[in-house]
Amino acid sequence: MDLTGAIWHKSTRSSGNQGDCVEVADNLPGLVGVRDSKDPSGPVLVVAPAAWRSFVTFAKAH
Structure with missing residues (x-):
């Protein structure tokens, strides 16, 4: 899967976690990518929007 056009965003709630952050790319049609910010060239979880x-x-409710 080609994710070269993905624009990755870190959650604003991740700022105090000493690097333990999740990044999300939601700009690609039909999918959302999720990755570990410490390993940007590592694996990506891809889910439907x-x-x-x-x-x-x-997650917000709990």
């Missing part, structure tokens, strides 16, 4: 929205909604 609806699944990502469900995860974020769940």
Whole structure:
């Protein structure tokens, strides 16, 4: 899967975690990429936008 056009964003809530951060790219059509900010050339989890929205909604509620 080609993610070269991905624009990665770190959560504003990640700032105090001493580098333990997740980055998300949600600018690609039909998918959302999630990666470890400490390993930007490492593996990427790719999910459907609806699944990502469900995860974020769940995480905010807990």
